[in-house]
Amino acid sequence: MRTHMFSALRKAVAVIGITVAFLATAKAEERFITLASTTSTEQSGLFEYLIPAFTKETGIAVHVVAVGTGQALQIGTRGDADALLVHDPVGEKKFMDDGFGIDRRAVMHNDFVIIGPKSDPAHVRGQKDVLEAFRLIAQTNSPFASRGDSSGTNAMELRLWQQAGLDPKQGTGKWYRELGQGMGPTLNTAASMEAYTLSDRATWTNFKNRQTLAILVEGDLHLLNPYSTILVSPARFPAVKAADAKIWHDWLISRVGQQVIAGYKINGEQLFFPDAKN
Numbered sequence: 001m002r003t004h005m006f007s008a009l010r011k012a013v014a015v016i017g018i019t020v021a022f023l024a025t026a027k028a029e030e031r032f033i034t035l036a037s038t039t040s041t042e043q044s045g046l047f048e049y050l051i052p053a054f055t056k057e058t059g060i061a062v063h064v065v066a067v068g069t070g071q072a073l074q075i076g077t078r079g080d081a082d083a084l085l086v087h088d089p090v091g092e093k094k095f096m097d098d099g100f101g102i103d104r105r106a107v108m109h110n111d112f113v114i115i116g117p118k119s120d121p122a123h124v125r126g127q128k129d130v131l132e133a134f135r136l137i138a139q140t141n142s143p144f145a146s147r148g149d150s151s152g153t154n155a156m157e158l159r160l161w162q163q164a165g166l167d168p169k170q171g172t173g174k175w176y177r178e179l180g181q182g183m184g185p186t187l188n189t190a191a192s193m194e195a196y197t198l199s200d201r202a203t204w205t206n207f208k209n210r211q212t213l214a215i216l217v218e219g220d221l222h223l224l225n226p227y228s229t230i231l232v233s234p235a236r237f238p239a240v241k242a243a244d245a246k247i248w249h250d251w252l253i254s255r256v257g258q259q260v261i262a263g264y265k266i267n268g269e270q271l272f273f274p275d276a277k278n
Helices: 002-029 039-043 046-058 069-077 089-097 130-139 152-163 183-193 201-205 242-252 255-263
Strands: 032-038 061-067 083-086 101-117 144-146 176-178 197-200 213-217 224-232
Touching: 032 039, 032 069, 032 242, 039 046, 039 061, 039 183, 039 201, 046 061, 046 242, 046 255, 061 069, 069 083, 069 089, 069 152, 083 089, 083 242, 089 101, 089 152, 089 224, 101 183, 101 201, 101 242, 101 255, 130 152, 130 213, 144 183, 144 197, 152 197, 183 197, 183 201, 183 213, 197 201, 224 242, 242 255
Parallel strands: 032 061, 032 083, 144 176
Antiparallel strands: 083 224, 101 197, 101 213, 101 224
């Protein structure tokens, strides 16, 4: 009888212990912010490295909605995120001017590169003028895979075509293909088509299915790729988690956050370079 009582008691204690642990875990998970950001920060692997360091220090989880920067800014205009991490200076300025965001800060940068087949039918390899490279691609009707998704990368690509004096959409159905996809799927399509594309360097470095693709054009100042952190305005959207979002925002531009960003490398190559001025 006594043995059964002790056994029942042990089971009861175990159940209580499991319940307490579950409730403690659930309570810990209740504290989170929603971050709307770009696919490049996710597909490069940066968030898998960066966010755990932040959560360990603050206890705040970060739920990422990884979409093109244009879509991330749209999410912000609806108040469906607490903070943004994006890379389209023109779109960011409009977002701020329209009163949807506060305290826009520079966080980091890397660069864009033109990826293409090693056979290089447009003969752009080593070209230092990215606008001339775009002209050569168009003149030779060489296949070009565009994200076509209103992302920061897509916005940059379209600006480069415009600065080169070209409208690539005149090549739609011939050599220019808009995919409506993120950077990873666009690179996969470029690999299968042996097409040129514009990519951020970080996603390209983390990309495995390269086939015949290689970096052909890099180093032009037109290809600089800056990222900003923006808080969604609590005056506009009172439901945003303003206090915890500000902890994330301030941590990103702090000495510790900037060191973590600088420490993210693939095969020894640093992919993002801190820009915060503390």
